[in-house]
Amino acid sequence: MTLAAATLVTVALCGCNSSSDAAKTVADQNHTTITSTAAPIATRQTDAATTPPAVAPSAAEYCAVMDRYKARYESQFATANSDVAQSGSGVMQLTGLLYAVMAIGNLSPMWHDMAAVAPPSIKGATDAVTAAWDEQMGNAADNVLHPQMALLQNLAIGLTVLGPMMQVNDFVTQNCN
Numbered sequence: 001m002t003l004a005a006a007t008l009v010t011v012a013l014c015g016c017n018s019s020s021d022a023a024k025t026v027a028d029q030n031h032t033t034i035t036s037t038a039a040p041i042a043t044r045q046t047d048a049a050t051t052p053p054a055v056a057p058s059a060a061e062y063c064a065v066m067d068r069y070k071a072r073y074e075s076q077f078a079t080a081n082s083d084v085a086q087s088g089s090g091v092m093q094l095t096g097l098l099y100a101v102m103a104i105g106n107l108s109p110m111w112h113d114m115a116a117v118a119p120p121s122i123k124g125a126t127d128a129v130t131a132a133w134d135e136q137m138g139n140a141a142d143n144v145l146h147p148q149m150a151l152l153q154n155l156a157i158g159l160t161v162l163g164p165m166m167q168v169n170d171f172v173t174q175n176c177n
Helices: 003-014 019-036 041-050 059-085 090-105 107-116 120-142 147-160 162-175
Strands: none
Touching (some): 059 107, 059 162, 090 107
């Protein structure tokens, strides 16, 4: 098992607050295991060779997460559009706006959930888009009284993540319905 894989397992099992805490825990455990084990190295290598490799996330899992959020997003926007179309009253327009905000609000957890199941070929791009989305949401929250500032900051972030976003788009186009 690589240190990175062991770190992920340790974060989940030890309740560590961060991957650096987990890495220290893994390093400590590895040191203890190596120094306290009397078994010859050949035996330990044989034992490691019989351990099945971890299963990498699949495109199907990635697509299933995206499809679940896509259905929710489209439903909420359809409701928003319907409410705005009935714009005989300000209440319906406000309701439509709220549904649109809810639909956009689902994008943050979508990116996190997609990053959690991203296959290795798209993991880096999905992580980059997730981080950019989080930063954009933070800018919007931090600049409520200065929306122009948030808009400019988020435009700059959006430009830096165009490549990863295109990679995600290409992956989804090729692998999802």
